[in-house]
Structures are given as C-alpha cells and as structure tokens.
Amino acid sequence: MQVLKFGGTSVANAENIRKVVSIVTAAKQKDKTIVVVSALGGVTDLLLSASSLAAEGDDSYKEKLAVVEQRHLEAVKQLIPVAQQSQLLSLVKKSCNELEDICSGIYLLRELTTRSKDRIASYGEWLSSRIIAETILSNGVEVAWKDSRELIITNSNYTAAEVDFTATAEKVRQYFSSSEAGLFLLPGFISADKKGITTTLGRGGSDYTAAILAACVDAVNLEIWTDVSGMMTADPRLTANARIIPRISYQEAMELSHFGAKVIYPPTIQPVMNKRIPVWIKNTFAPQDEGTLIEAAASKTGNIVRGISSINNIALLSLEGSGMIGIPGFSKRLFEALSNERINVILITQSSSEHSICVAVDSSAAALAKQVVDAAFANEITLQKVEPLTIENELSVAALVGENMKSHPGISGRMFSAMGKNGVNIRAIAQGSSEKNISAVISTKDVRKAINVLHEEFFETTYKQVNLFIAGTGNVGAKLLGQLQKQLGFLQQQMKLQVRLVGVSNSRKMLLKEEGINLEKWKGELENGESASLESFVEGIISRNLRNSIFVDVTANDKVAAVYDKLLQKSISVVACNKIAASSAYEQYKRLKDLANEFNCQFLFETNVGAALPIIGTLNDLLRSGDRVNRIDAVLSGTLNFVFNNYDGSRPFAEVVKQAQDEGYTEPDPRLDLSGTDVMRKIMILAREAGEKIEMNEISNESFMPESCMQGSVADFYAAMAKEEKHFKALFDNAAKAGCKLKFVATFNNGKAAVGLQHIDPAHNLYHLYGKDNIVLFYTERYPEQPMVVKGAGAGAEVTASGVFADIIRASR
Template sequence: MKVLKFGGSSLADAARYLRVKDITLNVHQAAGASVVLSAPKGVTNMLAALCEQAEAGEDYAPLLQEMSEKLVGIANELSGALSDFDSEAIHTFIDTHLAQLEEHLQGIKMLHVCPDPIAAKIMSLGEYFSVNFFSAILSALGQKNAIIDPVDYVLAEGEYLDSIADLEISRSRFQDFSYDANTVLIMPGFVAANAAGEKVTLGRNGSDYSAAILAACLDAQACEIWTDVDGVYNADPNQVDGAVLLDKLTYQEAMELSYFGAKVLHPKTIGPIAQFSIPCLIKNTLNPEAPGTLISHEPSSQSKVKGISLLENMSMFNLSGPGMKGMVGMASRVFEVISNANISISLITQSSSEYSISFCVHGKDEERALAMLEDAFALELSNNFLEPIEVKKNLAIVTLVGDGMRHSKGLAAKFFSALAQARVNNVAIAQGSSERSISTVVENRKAKKAVKVIHENFFSNLHTIDAFVVGCGTVGAELLGQISKQQQSLLERHIRLRVYGIANSKKILLKSEGIDLQEDWESMLAEATESLSVAKLREFTQEHSLVNPVVIDCTTSEVIANTYIDFMTSGFHVVTPNKKANTNNMSFYNKLREVAQASNRQFLYETTVGAGLPVIDNLQKLIYAGDELIQFEGILSGSLSFIFGKLDDGMALSEATQIALENGYTEPDPRDDLSGMDIARKLLIMAREAGLDMELTDIEIDPILPEEFDVSGSVEDFMNNLKALDAVYDARLSQLRSESKVLRYVGSIKDGKCRVSLVEVDDSHPLYGIKDGENALAIHSHYYQPLPFVIRGYGAGAAVTAAGVFADVLRTMPWKHV
C-alpha cells in the first residue's frame, strides 16, 4: 500500500480534485492507496486572515462569504461532473462547519484574541472540507473509502499550532485500525491530537508530515508527495535558469536541503520516512507521467553536489568579549535563552579562540531574541565581560548540499571561488562534521546572484555574459547584428551572451528577460522612457541578479568615458572602442587601472588602436614578459589608409573622404580623422601602454588640413569646403608620382617622443603598399630587433571594429575551476 499526499495546488478546483481521483485510483488498483489531503488552494490563507480580522475587530463577513462561495463552487462543479455525487450531504457539511466557524469568529472578535486551541480548530478546517469532497467523489464512482480522523490516532506533543507526533504511540494506536484492501483511506493532513485529546496542528508543511506519519503507522511500501512541479530541482527554477531536476536524493541530502530553505520536504517530514526506510517520491499532479524525484537510502550518481538552497531574511547575532574565553557554559546559556523563546537557530559558528560565537535566526525573531539575550546577560554586558551584542540584519544563508561532498577535495574552494566571482562577501561560514553541506552567510540583496553563480560553476558548462550596449550608431548597430547572428554558435560553444540593455545619448531600453535582437529594437528604444545612468544599470543588475554584467561603450562620448570608474566599482566590466578615457589626463588613466584591479573587473579597449587588430594585447604581452619598446611606427588609421590609397589612384581628397564617410570608415565627423587627433590619441595609448608618462598635448601633430583652412560649421559644410584642398593635394601627389613616391600619414614613437606626420615614402619603404583601409604597425623592442614585430591588417569599417569589440566582450567570460 502507498500513501499519497496532495497539496493545495493539486486541489485548486473541481477539475483538480477529479485529476487527483484518477491518480489515486490508478495507484489503488496496482498497490492499494491511502490519501492525505491538504485544504483547497487558498482556503488555509483565508482562515488565517479571518482570524486576524476578527482579532482586530474588523468586518470579516466579506472574506467569509468569499470562502463560502469557493467551497460551494467546488461542490457544485463536482455535482455537475458526477451524476451520483451526494451534493446535499456536502452542502450540509459546508453549511454546518461554516456556521461553527462564524461562532468562533464572533467570540474572537469580542475578546480581541484567538486562543491557540481555537486557532488549531479553525486552521485545520480546510483539510476536513477536502477529505469530505474527495470521499463523496469516490463514493459517487462506487469506490469503497473511509475517512480517518487523525485526532483519533495521531498523538502529538508541543504547541497547539506546531506539534510533533509521537510515532511510537501513534503506531500502536493504528494496530487496532482495520480495513480491507479494497478501501481507499482518506485522511486530512496537518491535524493531530495532544494527550488531552485536543486538536492540534503540525505546523509548516504539516500535510506532508501527516503523510509521512501515516506511511510509518501503516508500514506503507512508499510515500508519494504530489505537488505542482516535476520533482526536486538542484536550485529554485524560479531563480536559476537551467535548474536541473534530480532523479534521486538520500534522506540526509533531502534533510540538509530542506533545513536550509529548499522547497523539498520539511525536516519533520523526512524523519518518519527515514526512520522506517520508506521511499518517498515527489511527483507532479499536472504531469503524472514524469518520473519525479525519489528520496531513499539509494544515492544518485548524477553529481557529487546535489543542490543549492537559500534561506533569506535572516539576522545574525554575534556575542563576543573576554567573558567568552574559557568560560564553561556560556554557549549553553546563549542557546537556552533562544530555546526558551521558542526561536529556531538556523546556523551556528564559533571562532577557535572562543572569543566569539555567532548564530542566525529568522529576521522576524530578531527583536525578541535580542531583548531576551540582553536581559539574560545584563550583568556581563554591564561589566564589560561581553561587548554589546552585535546584530547584522538582512542576511541570507546559501548552502551547498550533497553526500558526494564527503572526502571530495576542492569543492569548498570552488564554492568560495564562485562567491568571489559573484563579488559576494562571506559574513560567516559553517560546515557540519558530516561534510554533507557547507553554508555561507551573505547579504540578502546578493543572495540570488550568489546562487546563480554557484549553480553555473557546479551544474552548468555555460559561460554567462550580461551585456549593455551604449551607443547604437554605426559600430554599435553592427555589433548588435553580429551578436544576434552568432547566438546559436555561441551556445554551441557553451556561451550565453544576452543583451539586457541598449542605450543612445537620450534613453535606454532595458528588458529583464533580455532583448530579442531579431525584433525591431530600434523602435522599442525610440519608445523607451528611461535615461542612461550608472545608478539605473546598477539597480537593474541587482534586481535581476545578473552574474557577469558588461558595459560596451560604442560611442565617442567623453561623458560616457568618464563614467567607466563608476561602472567598474559597481561591478561592471567595461569594453570600448572609445579612445576618450585612455587619452584623458594621466591621473585618470592610472585610476582606471587601479579601479579595475581593485574591483576585479576587466577594462578592455583593444579596438581603440588597431580596430580588429590585436595591437594592445601583443604590446601588453611583450611588456609583461620584460620587453621594452625602443621604437614604434605605423599607419594607425584605417580611414586615412583608405583615403590616401584612393589619392594614389588619382582620386580627389574630398571625393575619397566622402566615400570613406559613407562607408563608415571615418568617425561620424571626418574632421576627427583629418585633424590627426584620432591618430594622436591612438599613439598616446600605445605610448602609455609602453610605460611612457605622457599627455595628449605632448604629441606633435602635422595636420593634413592647413592651419588656415576653415573647419567650422556642420559636417556637410566642412565636406563642401574640403573641395578647396583638392587642387593642393593633386599638385603635391602629381609631383610625388613623378618621383615614384606616395604620401602616408604615420604615427611614430622614438626616444620618448611621439609624432604624427605626413611622410613621403618610396617603394622600398614598408608602408608604401599600405592602403585601402589597412593598418600596419612595426614594434621595435629589445626582443624584436633588428627585425620589428609587424602587425598588419584591415583597420577600417564598422564590421572590423565591431568584431574587435565582440572579441573583447568574449574575454570577460569568467574562468571556471573544474
């Protein structure tokens, strides 16, 4: 015989009751069934609210009427579905018990208090409605059944509203209970009786506990808990994407998970089934074909670590002082005080020096616990044997659980490494001697993020990147297109890159589930109402517990560049082709790197010099390896490489510049390229990376545009004025062609000085053939001489630059320890 328990979510309406009937009869035909039922969904909450309203002297009639309509509605639907349903008897039962309930509520309202014995009777009423509904369903189908009132059989001790069953006596009482194998037994959950025969309730998850008690008392072959999920997951699927359904758990693993807040079974439930080695299966009423999760002595081979649980809204007490050390009985006094207050302690830790002892309780018990401790230790506190009791609020306990953790090396290190990756500090740590679990106390606001990162490290091979793209012009739009195109390929490589935000200079589009880049995000951004700020993105990442947030600045804005430090201190990596931050004053340049290191965030800017070419990375590696830059020279602008290549072919300066602008090779304002300032900024970045302490004003620039040339007005005005220089450059280039030379705009570093200049070169010079958007850079160092380290490739165009940014974004993936 099996004991089946159905919770409130499985009993929400008449259709659910009939589904429960089908499951029960299927099991009964195969093995015999006893059923334990919770109240119909929502009824227990209504009963609790009715008591509160009556105590407060409020009008409870509307809520009482709502509950009556719910119960009558279920009865009427069942009557319509089953021709032989005894509707009259059920309606009489409802009316009688609601009348008794109203009498109790009237008394409570008069006294302004609800005594616990009365509360126990009221709170358990929903379960009695359920079993009578279900008995009438089975009777209508001709199925023999019997209702067991646990008041007659289950003896419990303790508080009226949170009692614990005496299994030995309860089992002995069931020895006199007889029934034939054709009978389906039906018992209300949540209910028992004390030694005086008074009705009591079994506390939180009391119906699960009732099922375990009945299974133990009837020596059932199995206990099945039917709920609204397919079984037990290794983390809360509402909080963690990719939470995995567990096939098996041992009783001990289930106990640890449930104790630390996982929605498995209450520890009280596991006790009876573990004591009598009764397998327990967690099943889904809405998906009965799913295999569920088996809790037994049989271990699973799925993983050494079974799950991650989370207890939120905790408070931690810390008692410390010279009076703690070597003082026999201090710990027992502390815990006796808490025990006398009927407060549950969730975690305990003590320093090896015996100087302090810390423990966690639920936040709702904090004030009461503090008052009792201060009263009990008033003498020690007044004489400074104890320091003032420290209370840390708004905490959470994150616990890693698994039988396979025992004697497994490196799991604790991996656990704490994951917390470090999530930028979560440990307030306290505890591990039991069983080595079956390890717990850490963290800030409540960071707990869900901690669980997500731990889950990724232990149960997922996905690397997560949570992106926010700022600037959706030429490069930004191209980058978004590349990310969209590569989604499937990234997933095949175990990379999940989601864009959660897209911003322009005026507003930002944010979506908690990520932005579908296949949709018209431009229109959605146009309709957005929020503006971009560090505080807004920080709030968003915290609210949605994002694991690895990255800000990608595709603008040329100095204002955005100045926020990088704030972004990194707020937990964001920063990736950018924007040169403004690295060419700000030297103090800001150094501060960026200090903050990146201190915050353990990455600041990546490869595309600021060579677009898609790995210039910065290679130079940094040389410097880290002990090399030293002696000389550098190169064509650093893909746009000017393109323009001067066209000049080689006889095209006019204005025409070549117009084509470069239209193709997205130049900056939005081509004056930034033609002024030489863009190359100067790149050269300054190279110089600083090589260890030179320089400012932008230290760089000598020979401009492409004569000093007297009018560069004012709009871009359109400038492009029209640029035609005036066509003849000047035509004449110069004609002369150079007669000498078999070409004109190149070159950046150089030599003897600690930087210069950007127009250079005339012949076909023997390595830069002679560099055109059509190519970049070419020659690094002369101690390691690379007499032949330089040469990097050459295309450096112009949105696609190349976006690809370089994309590569930097992928470098923000966190490392995972196997």
C-alpha cells in the same frame, strides 16, 4: 501498505480533486492504501488571516470566512451527485458556523491564542478530507475516513506540536490492523494532545502526517503528490533551466528542504528514514512522470552537487569583542539566550580567533534576538569586553547540497569563484564536517543571480548565458548587432555561449527586455521602446542584476564613458569602442582598470587602437609573458593612411578626405583624424598599456593641417581645405622628390610619445602599407631589431564591429 499524500494545489478545486480520485483509485488496485490530504489550496491562509483580523477587531474577518464557506460548498456541488449532496452541505454549513462562532469570540475578546489558531486552522484539512472521501464513495469506491486527531498524539505546543511517537504508533497500528478496509482517507496537518485538544504539526505538516503514518505501519513506500514532477536542481521560479533530480538520499533531501525547497516539509524525512521507507515525489498533473525517489543511499552517478537551494528573510547576528578570546562559555550563553526565546538558528560561523560569532536567524526574530542577547551580555557590554549585538537584514542563504561533494576537492572554490565573478558578495560561510552542504549568506537582491550562476556552474554543461546591453546603434552598432545575429547558433553550439541582447539604446530610444530582444527585429522593437535616458538605462542594467552581464559602448559620447565606473562596481563588464575613457586623465584610466580587477569583471577596449586588429591583446600577451616594450612605431589611423595612399595631387586633397568619410573610415568630424588627435589618443593608450603613466599634453604633435582648416563647422573645414590645396600638394611633392611616401606616424620611445607626418623611404617597415591598413611595430627585449608586427585593416564599420564582437567573447569567457 502504501501511503499517498496530496498537497493543497492537488486539491485546490473540483477539477484537481477529480485527478486525485483517479490516482487514488488506480493505486488502490495495487495495495492497501492510506491517503492523506491537505486543505483546499489557500484555505489555511484564509483561516489564519480571518483569525488575525478578528483579534484586531476588524470585522472583515467575516468576508474571509464567507470565501472559505463558498469554496467548500462549490466543491461539494461540483463533485457530489445532487441526490447525495444534502448531508455533506449541511456538514460544511455546520462547520463554517462553528468557525464563525470561534472567530466572533476572538473578535469580542481581542485575543488570539496559539490554541485558538490550531483550532481554526484544523477546519481546512478536516473539511477537504470529508469532501474528498465522499467524492470517492460517490464514484463507487469504498473508503474509510478517519480523523487524524484520534491517531496522532502530541504535546501541547500549539502551532508546532511535537509528536509522541510511542503513543501514536500504538494507536495507528491498532486502528489499521483491526480495519478490513482497503482504502483509508485522513486529514493531514492536524493532531491532538493527550487531552484531545486540537494541535497542528506546523505549516506543511500534511507531509509529516503521511510520514508518521508510513513509519507506524511500515509502509512499502510513501508518495508525496504535488504540482511539480519531483525535487529539482534549483527553484524553477528562479532558474528557468532547473531540472528534475531522479534519485536523492534522505540526507540530501533533508538539507534541500531545510534550505528552502518547498516540495517537501523538512520533518517529513526523519520518520521514513529511520524505517528506510522509499519516498516518491510525484506530480498530480502529470502522473505519468517518473518523479524523484528519496532513498537511503546517495546515487554515485550524475552531478557532484545534487541541488541548489536558498532561504530568504534572513538576519545575520554578530557578537564580537576582544573579551571573548580564550574565555569558554560565550557560545553557550549566546545560544542559550536564543533558545530560551525559541529563536531558531539557521546557520552558525565562528572565527578561529574566537573574536566573533555569527548566527543566521529568521529576520522576524532579529529584534527579539538583539534584546535577549544584549541582556545576557549586559555586564560585558558595559565593560566594553563585548560589543552590542549587530544585526544585518535583507539577507538570504544560498546552499549547495550533495553527499558526493565530500570526495571532490574544489567545490567550495568553484562556488565562491562563480559568485565572486558576478559581484555576489558573501557575508558569511558555513560548511559542515560531513561536507553535504556548503552555505553562504548573501544579499537578498543577489539571490536570483547567485542561484543562476551556481546552477550554470554545476549543472549546465551545455552553455553559459551572457546578457548584453548595447549603447549605440549607428554604423558600427548596427553592424555589431548584425554580426551577433548571424553568429548566435555558432556561439551556442561551438563555444557553449548563449548570448542574449537584453538592452539596447541610442540617442532617441531605449529598450530593456529581460527575456531577450529578437536580434532579427531589434530595430522595430527599439522604435517602439521608451524615450532614451542614460541614467534610466544604467539603472535598468543594475537593477536586473543578471549574471554574466556585459555593457557595450559603441558611441563616442563622453557621458556614456562616465558611467563605466558605476557598472564595473556592480561586476558588469564593459566593452568600449568609445576611446574617451581609456584616453581620459591617467588617474581615471587607472581607476577603471583597478575597478575591473577589484570587482572580478572585464574592461576591454581593443578597438580603441586598431579596430579589429589584436594590438592591445598582443601587447598584453608580451607583457604577461615577461617581455618589456622599448619602442613602438605605428601607423594608427586607417583614415590618414587611406587619405595619403589615395592622394597623389591629381585630385583635390579635400575630395580624398570626403571619400574617406563617405566610406565610413573617419570620425563624424574628420578633423579628429586629420588633426592627429585620434592618433595621439591611440599611442597614449598603447603607452599606458605598456606601463607608462602618460597624459595627452605630454605627447608632441607635428600637425600638417593649416590652422584655417580647423575652425568653424565641418562644412567650413571642407571649404578651407579646398583653399589650402597648394599646401597639401606641396607636402606630396616634397615627399615624392625624396622618393618617399607620406605616413602619419605615432612613436613611443624611452617614455616619450609623438605623432606627426613623416617621409617614409622604401626601406622602412612602414612603406608598404596600403589602403586603410594600420601597422604597429613592437620593439621589445625579445624583439630588439626585428619587431613584432601587427598589421591589417584599421578602419571601417564592419571590421570595428568585429573587434567589439571579439572583446565581447573575451569578456564572456
């Protein structure tokens, strides 16, 4: 004999019921079959809502009941031939009249007992089972309908009755052994106590009904038919990449169902596990799919972790006090107080010092829990030996489940590390000695991120998803977006990174799109976005709370740099092309670096010094390997190097500067480059990265620019340079007479930094530096005389964008 159970979605309407009838008819050909069905989808909620409204004196309960009646009448009319409808329509009408009478009584009394709730809720399964049985009969298939209340005997604990398995087994065996039928149909969820009064087995109890019957008749298998093709590695509503678990043990299934997996009702497993009856989870809407097999032995193949689950609406109760240390009985009194009020404890953790005990309960029970626990410890609270019970709400439990975890060290470490890197704070931890489950209490707002992070860590060996938010779509920003678009395939195939552009903003428009922005069409999509607001953009990034998030600043805006700390505190990495933050006051620079360390994210700004040149990276590698920097000599302005490599007195200095600006080598205001301010920032950043506490006003600057050129607008600047041509020509001529080249050099030596125009002779390391190239010479303890040299293109939108791109990859990994 086999048992098949169909849930509410499987019998939600006439179309779905026809699918059920087809599956049942096919199954009947193989073996004697028991079918258990739920109420039509949503009907139980309607019935309970109607009863609650009636108890509140709200006569809109009648509207709910009218919907219930209409749905069942429609189902009959669509499923049963017209000539055979009359009797069943009368049955539905009679039942709905009874329902209205019961609710009318509740309305008049303003009282709703648990016994009345069970009576009202029972009509859902009772009616659906009668309709489905008649539908099967109308298709020419013999079926015996049986009221489950005549077989499943419970105590009188209404709404969550406990089964008397001895009495139930006797009745079930007697009925099925004496019947000649090959197909039976029964309502799930409902049962009766020894007096014959209707009880229910708890929400989701139709699964339990099927398991009880399967155990009592020693069924060859139990099939749970639902709207998904098996148990999944995670909730597909939270994780798009969740996949079917082919095989799972009873214990693993129980753990997953306990921690929120809705595919199967938790008590279902116990009856079939005791009889070692295999359970299949199947999809009514894709019956050809294999589904999930729940069996005795855990599969040794596949993932170490079998699945990830979560429970929301959790409250964490903490009992603390020095008076608890070394005194036996505190735990007993705590759990006794909760048990007396039937408050279910979901998770327990206790410090080894015995100073505190934390338990997780459903948040709806938190207020009552505080009341009864504070009462139980009233004497100790008065004597200040114990603190009053504290409650934290808006929490959830995320859990890893898998029997194979016990033989693999490091699973807990990977779990907590993955969540920590994404800013998911863990409030409490529990792990049983069997090591089948590792549970962590986290904020409910972090659940989606946590489940995705854990799924990526333990199941998605194909790629890691990275979510980008880019501020700035000017010359460098546009080049960066173009480079990203070209490299998406390479990143996913070769580096296992799925990079998604989720947000983009410029000074006019912004766009946030969680499913991702098409990198081929970002300009058009951005133009159709909303008006730009830095505050809204940042809040949008934080509120989405996506895993592996990176904020990329490709602006020169001080307001954008001012939001870095807010993002880093949410474990969102920051990649900055913008120099303002790293060259701000030392305390702010240090604070940003410390925040990145504290919140397990990255603050990267390689392009602040040499565009795509790995200058900061090389410096950090030297220091991490134990080296010490003694001196730095550098040409750090691609703009100034371009200008002095191209100025020979044959054409005006102003014309060469304008060429540099037109070719994209200068800042929007070239005076930042020519004044040496930009070079001062760069050498200061390098000095700081080398470990020096230094500010801008401590760097000496021997400027070569006449004061007249530094006033007014950019246009005034060019006009003034034209007037000062003799000054610039003299600079060149003096260097040429000495057989030297002009280079604007930055130095850091013995804790002191300086920038200025120098004469560089042919023997100098900086002499052979052409075009817009930059060069940095690191003189260290390991490289005291022949320096470590980093040299290459130090300006231009394309190379700067590639440097930002490289930082994005570093932050991703």
